[in-house]
Amino acid sequence: xxxxxxxxxxxxxxxxxxxxxxxxxxxxxxxxxxxxxxxxxxxxxxxxxxxxxxxxxxxxxxxxxxxxxxxxxxxxxxxxxxxxxxxxxxxxxxxxxxxxxxxxxxxxxxxxxxxxxxxxxxxxxxxxxxxxxxxxxxxxxxxxxxxxxxxxxxxxxxxxxxxxxxxxxxxxxxxxxxxxxxxxxxxxxxxxxxxxxxxxxxxxxxxxxxxxxxxxxxxxxxxxxxxxxxxxxxxxxxxxxxxxxxxxxxxxxxxxxxxxxxxxxxxxxxxxxxxxxxxxxxxxxxxxxxxxxxxxxxxxxxxxxxxxxxxxxxxxxxxxxxxxxxxxxxxxxxxxxxxxxxxxxxxxxxxxxxxxxxxxxxxxxxxxxxxxxxxxxxxxxxxxxxxxxxxxxxxxxxxxxxxxxxxxxxxxxxxxxxxx
Numbered sequence: 001x002x003x004x005x006x007x008x009x010x011x012x013x014x015x016x017x018x019x020x021x022x023x024x025x026x027x028x029x030x031x032x033x034x035x036x037x038x039x040x041x042x043x044x045x046x047x048x049x050x051x052x053x054x055x056x057x058x059x060x061x062x063x064x065x066x067x068x069x070x071x072x073x074x075x076x077x078x079x080x081x082x083x084x085x086x087x088x089x090x091x092x093x094x095x096x097x098x099x100x101x102x103x104x105x106x107x108x109x110x111x112x113x114x115x116x117x118x119x120x121x122x123x124x125x126x127x128x129x130x131x132x133x134x135x136x137x138x139x140x141x142x143x144x145x146x147x148x149x150x151x152x153x154x155x156x157x158x159x160x161x162x163x164x165x166x167x168x169x170x171x172x173x174x175x176x177x178x179x180x181x182x183x184x185x186x187x188x189x190x191x192x193x194x195x196x197x198x199x200x201x202x203x204x205x206x207x208x209x210x211x212x213x214x215x216x217x218x219x220x221x222x223x224x225x226x227x228x229x230x231x232x233x234x235x236x237x238x239x240x241x242x243x244x245x246x247x248x249x250x251x252x253x254x255x256x257x258x259x260x261x262x263x264x265x266x267x268x269x270x271x272x273x274x275x276x277x278x279x280x281x282x283x284x285x286x287x288x289x290x291x292x293x294x295x296x297x298x299x300x301x302x303x304x305x306x307x308x309x310x311x312x313x314x315x316x317x318x319x320x321x322x323x324x325x326x327x328x329x330x331x332x333x334x335x336x337x338x339x340x341x342x343x344x345x346x347x348x349x350x351x352x353x354x355x356x357x358x359x360x361x362x363x364x365x366x367x368x369x370x371x372x373x374x375x376x377x378x379x380x381x382x383x384x385x386x387x388x389x390x391x392x393x394x395x396x397x398x399x400x401x402x403x404x405x406x407x408x409x410x411x412x413x414x415x416x417x418x419x420x
Contacts, residue, residue: 242417
């Protein structure tokens with residue numbers, strides 16, 4: 001026992017574990033069995049594993065919190081910014097996660113989660129135990145579903161980040177064997193936006209049933225298996241909110257802005273519902289005419305609001321849902337008798353462009369640069385009084401550095417709002 005204590009003390013002298021924590025490490029390591037041969041592993045060999053287990057939970061070690069996974073940090077433009085990485089983990093934005101499942105020779109592990117506001121990003125490490133199984137994972141995606149104990153998922157999706165090429169980005173958690181990096185793996189990112197409740201402290205349940213082939217290239221391919229992972233969400237609950245209750249112009253129509261909220265990974269914009277419905281803003285698309293090669297969002301000759309399929313907005317917004325469905329069916333069949341602009345015909349001319357105004361939200365920072373995240377996802381929700389346009393980013397947004405928000409050709413300086 002003294003030998004074990006000396007091993008722990010020498011390995012944790014700078015980690016500043018309490019004696020109670022050290023005792024828990026000993027208890028975890030004392031009689032752990034090996035799955036391979038069912039023999040007892042010596043306590044001395046188990047100590048590093050138990051220490052690693054504790055460090056992976058994000059406990060402060062040697063005066064520092066565990067940094068971001070380096071692949072995820074690169075996605076969020078934080079790869080070379082350790083002070084911000086430390087701050088975001090302390091704030092709850094990012095957290096290493098202990099969650100893994102194995103089936104059919106495939107291990108799925110949660111590398112890290114990133115959460116703020118209503119947005120959760122999950123990064124999975126998908127690794128096969130041999131090259132044959134790895135080859136079978138090419139051109140497939142996990143068929144997954146997400147649920148929460150408290151929150152309700154509003155929207156979600158996923159995408160593969162890198163493949164079994166041998167050249168892909170490696171992360172901070174890659175195994176080493178005899179000084180060499182372990183087998184290649186895929187990273188799969190999943191985003192989930194919740195519509196009610198607080199992410200902080202909630203438990204997410206991720207279930208994967210099979211890996212299925214991409215619909216275009218391998219629609220019949222299936223890699224069977226079941227993987228279930230659950231973990232508690234750590235989330236940054238800080239935000240900056242600005243109240244405006246002012247009118248702005250967007251492509252010649254009136255945007256009655258209520259509020260803008262900013263989080264480290266997203267922005268939400270609340271606009272008056274009655275005003276938007278009266279003008280058909282939420283159902284409209286803007287048909288722009290401009291010079292070829294110029295910025296269509298702000299530098300254009302003319303802008304015309306139309307509904308889906310290019311039907312004049314004044315007509316489209318007056319339709320009942322049944323009339324709208326009937327008209328769109330006629331347009332698809334080529335039998336519609338009213339005025340409309342065919343999307344494909346219109347965009348053949350390089351001076352014509354169709355934009356969804358809520359798809360073009362830009363953020364300008366204090367230094368005059370534009371915030372450019374690696375990727376983004378958005379949705380529109382609503383309350384009794386407002387439509388809320390949500391934009392979630394894969395990229396770290398310095399909330400204090402945001403100067404203005406641009407929606408289409410509508411520029412909104414935050415200085416014109418009252419900060420809550």
